[in-house]
Amino acid sequence: MTPIFAVENLEKHFGGLKVTQNVSLSMAQGDRIALIGPNGAGKTTFVNLVTGQIPPDSGRVLLAGEDVTRLSATQRVRKGLVRTFQVTRLFSDMTPQEHVALALLQRQGKSGRMFGTYADMPDIVAQSRTILATLGLTRVADEKVREIAYGQQRLLEIALAMALQPKVLLLDEPAAGVPHSDTVLIEQALAQLPPELAVLMIEHDMDFVFRFAQRVVVLAAGAIIFDGTPQEVAADPRVREAYLGSYADARSVA
Ligand SMILES: Nc1ncnc2c1ncn2[C@@H]1O[C@H](COP(=O)(O)OP(=O)(O)OP(=O)(O)O)[C@@H](O)[C@H]1O
Numbered sequence: 001m002t003p004i005f006a007v008e009n010l011e012k013h014f015g016g017l018k019v020t021q022n023v024s025l026s027m028a029q030g031d032r033i034a035l036i037g038p039n040g041a042g043k044t045t046f047v048n049l050v051t052g053q054i055p056p057d058s059g060r061v062l063l064a065g066e067d068v069t070r071l072s073a074t075q076r077v078r079k080g081l082v083r084t085f086q087v088t089r090l091f092s093d094m095t096p097q098e099h100v101a102l103a104l105l106q107r108q109g110k111s112g113r114m115f116g117t118y119a120d121m122p123d124i125v126a127q128s129r130t131i132l133a134t135l136g137l138t139r140v141a142d143e144k145v146r147e148i149a150y151g152q153q154r155l156l157e158i159a160l161a162m163a164l165q166p167k168v169l170l171l172d173e174p175a176a177g178v179p180h181s182d183t184v185l186i187e188q189a190l191a192q193l194p195p196e197l198a199v200l201m202i203e204h205d206m207d208f209v210f211r212f213a214q215r216v217v218v219l220a221a222g223a224i225i226f227d228g229t230p231q232e233v234a235a236d237p238r239v240r241e242a243y244l245g246s247y248a249d250a251r252s253v254a
Contacts, residue, residue, distance in 0.1 A: 002065040004029050004198050005081070005168040010059035012042075012049055012222075019045045020056070021223040027168065027198045034209040035202045036233075037219035038242065043202045044086070046219065047170050051083045052076045063168065080167030084157045086176055092146035096137050096156050099145070100128035103163035128163070135159045135189045151182035155189050162193070169193070171201040175208055183208055210234070218242065 003026035012020035019042040027033060035043050048054045050061055052073035061069045068076050090099065101124050132141050135155045140148045145156065154174055161169055174190070175183045187208060193199060203209050209216060209230070216233040218226040220242040226233055233239050 001028070003027055003062070004064055005200075006060075006062040007050060008060045008062070010046070010049055010061070011057045012045060012054070013057060019222045020049060021221070023059070023219075023222075023224055025217060025224065025227070027200065029167075029196045029198055031198045031200075031215065032213050033198075033200045033215045033217060034213035034230075035200055035217050035219060036204070036206075036209060041219040042222040043219055044172060045222075047083055047172055047202065051081060051170065077164055080165065081170075082161045082164045082166035082168070083170040084161050084172055084174065086172045088150075088153045088157055090145045090153055090156060093144055095142050095144060096132055096148070096152075096159065097125075097128055097141045099156060100131050100159050100163050101125065103160045104128060107164050131159050131162050134162065134192045136185060136192070149182065151178040151185050154178055154186060158189065166197060168198045168200070171199065171203075173202050173204065175203060175205055180205075187211060 006024075006026035008024050010020050010023040011018075023046060035046065037043055045054070049056045052068075052071060052075075056069070059069070060067055063076070063079050063081050066079070068079060068081065071079070101121075104124050104127055129138070129141065132138055135158055137152060137155055137159060140152055145153060148156075154177075158171065158174065171190075175186050178186060183205060190199070190201075190212060201209075201212060203212070213230055216226075216228065216230050217224055218233060218239050225242060226236055226239050228236070
């Protein structure tokens, strides 16, 4: 079966620095993959290449078998390749409901309509409520973003991505900056995402990674050095050396 998402032999360098080296990867519908690796391994660059923020030197990006390598980031989003960012990009005076409604209107090509009238569009209101409920944000749907917890802001980012109806969702460190005690809210929300959606998550919190992912891909110095189950990855000597180190030792002692 054609994978929903694939990259083939992706390469990128910045000056003399090779940040993406012959990276190939594919995902089926419903996959939950974590992309891990030390700081500077090239994880964000990989996502930027895949989503069209920066062009690769060579290689291809395929969405449901279609070569999207030369499409703009916006065109890729329309085809269902959607990402979130490491840092939140929200409007502090708007509510989660307004954010999601606006994203839905944008998706439908209606964002030119006067904002503020969405309340007269019951379908938009209903759809945004459903998305917010999936992400566990119903209770804060009508509060201003600046008044909600940072973890809820991160979840709102994911809600906005969901409003774009992704087939493939790339999450760049969804728990970054979130207090450890609130990481569980993010985990619970991700567990509610549609089962057919393919999700690739960059994340540093290894407990989170091991609970979320059925497959872990390890990037080091721009190249994939391992692709396997969480159990295999924790036991692999190359990964331990490149990345997990004391973490894996601590787990085996625990
Ligand atoms: N636009 C750029 N120009 C030059 N070098 C860059 C650029 N973007 C990234 N780099 C370099 O490429 C390498 C990979 O960076 P990248 O941000 O992709 O790593 P990362 O694995 O996401 O790291 P982190 O976990 O710290 O976010 C780093 O050495 C970085 O300094």
